[in-house]
Amino acid sequence: MLFRDLGFHSLLAKLPQTEAGSPAAAAAAEEKSARTAGRVETKYRTINSPEALAELSKSLQSALSVAISTEGSSLSPLSARIVGISISPAKVRPIISR
Numbered sequence: 001m002l003f004r005d006l007g008f009h010s011l012l013a014k015l016p017q018t019e020a021g022s023p024a025a026a027a028a029a030e031e032k033s034a035r036t037a038g039r040v041e042t043k044y045r046t047i048n049s050p051e052a053l054a055e056l057s058k059s060l061q062s063a064l065s066v067a068i069s070t071e072g073s074s075l076s077p078l079s080a081r082i083v084g085i086s087i088s089p090a091k092v093r094p095i096i097s098r
Contacts, residue, residue, distance in 0.1 A: 056087065063089030 047053050060066055067088045072080035 060087065060089050065090040 047056055069086040070082050071084035073083050074080040
């Protein structure tokens with residue numbers, strides 16, 4: 001359960017009662033709903049060749065917006081090294097753009 005995983009133990013008792021009768025059941029139902037509510041079809045691929053990089057570049061040039069995320073080797077920004085980059089072109093117009 002999300003609250004328990006994140007260490008919010010005191011908040012579990014404050015959750016509203018459900019038909020199941022426990023705050024934990026309410027939190028579990030909410031977590032399940034959040035996981036399935038915004039399901040989006042995903043397609044992952046590794047860019048490991050010049051051809052794949054060229055294809056990615058072409059798709060990014062025609063995108064309305066692009067999301068970029070990095071993965072580091074440490075939580076410390078001073079000692080972390082970039083070990084991965086995620087790039088996702090949007091198929092819809094963003095809410096906020098520059």
